[in-house]
Each structure stands twice: as C-alpha cells, then as structure tokens.
Amino acid sequence: MHDKVLRKIxxxxxxxxxxxxxxxxxxxxxxxxxxLKTHGYEMSPGTLYPILHNMQTGGLLEKEEKTVNGKIRKYYKTTQLGENVLKDAREKASELIREINE
Ligand SMILES: [Zn+2]
Incomplete structure (x- = not known):
C-alpha cells in the first residue's frame, strides 16, 4: 500500500x-x-518511455526525431500547455511545502 502511494506521488x-x-x-x-537518477529516481527506459509518450499524446511535450551518428534519437520539448501545467504544479508544490514544513 505504502509503495503504491509513493509510486503515484x-x-x-x-x-x-x-x-x-x-x-x-x-x-x-x-x-x-x-x-532523474541524480534525484534518486532509478528508472528503466521501459518505465520512462511510456511516461514521455503519454505526456506527448496529452499535449504536454512535443517530439522531434533527429539522426545522431546514424541513429534516430527522439527529443522532447515542453509545449505551451506543458508550461502552463508546470506553472500550476510549481505554485501547488510551493504551497504544499510551506504547509507541511510548518
Ligand atoms: Zn530535475
């Protein structure tokens, strides 16, 4: 249970x-x-890629494919919608941190 909640958060x-x-x-x-590893999140590509894909289909990220050394590499950039979501998340996170640190 506690694992499940943490994973969602x-x-x-x-x-x-x-x-x-x-x-x-x-x-x-x-x-x-x-x-993400530097922040303590150990993830496999098999976990990260579906997240990136969902964020892209949700309109938060824009994908661009570039060929680097003969290999296709997928690059992602935050869209305007993604920036709005980030702004809201930042405000909510600051408010939350302020409250739970009291
Ligand atoms: Zn970071």
Missing part, C-alpha cells in the same frame, strides 16, 4: 522534472534517466 514529481528540463531545451531519454 513520485510519478507526479518525475513529470514535473521532465516538464522543467524539457522547457529549458530539448531533452532525450537517456539524458532524463541520468538526470
């Missing part, structure tokens, strides 16, 4: 990280895996 945090980094510039999967 972390999934939200992870999506906020993705929106934040993909807003600063295009990002690709292995970059995000490394970045």
């Amino acid at each position: 972390f999934l939200g945090f992870i999506q906020v990280h993705i929106l934040h980094h993909a807003k600063k510039g295009s990002v690709y999967g292995s970059f995000l895996l490394e970045e």
Whole structure:
C-alpha cells in the first residue's frame, strides 16, 4: 500500500522534472534517466518511455526525431500547455511545502 502511494506521488514529481528540463531545451531519454537518477529516481527506459509518450499524446511535450551518428534519437520539448501545467504544479508544490514544513 505504502509503495503504491509513493509510486503515484513520485510519478507526479518525475513529470514535473521532465516538464522543467524539457522547457529549458530539448531533452532525450537517456539524458532524463541520468538526470532523474541524480534525484534518486532509478528508472528503466521501459518505465520512462511510456511516461514521455503519454505526456506527448496529452499535449504536454512535443517530439522531434533527429539522426545522431546514424541513429534516430527522439527529443522532447515542453509545449505551451506543458508550461502552463508546470506553472500550476510549481505554485501547488510551493504551497504544499510551506504547509507541511510548518
Ligand atoms: Zn530535475
């Protein structure tokens, strides 16, 4: 039970990280895996890619395919809708942190 709840909460945090980094510039999967690892989120590509795909079909991310060293690499960038979601998430997160730290 406690694992399930944490996983749901972390999934939200992870999506906020993705929106934040993909807003600063295009990002690709292995970059995000490394970045998330520095925050203590150990994920496999098999977990990350469906999240990126869902965020893309939900209109939060825009995908661009580029060929790098003969390989196709998928880059993601935060859309305007994604930026709005990030802004709301940031406000809610600040409010939450303020309250639970009291
Ligand atoms: Zn981050």
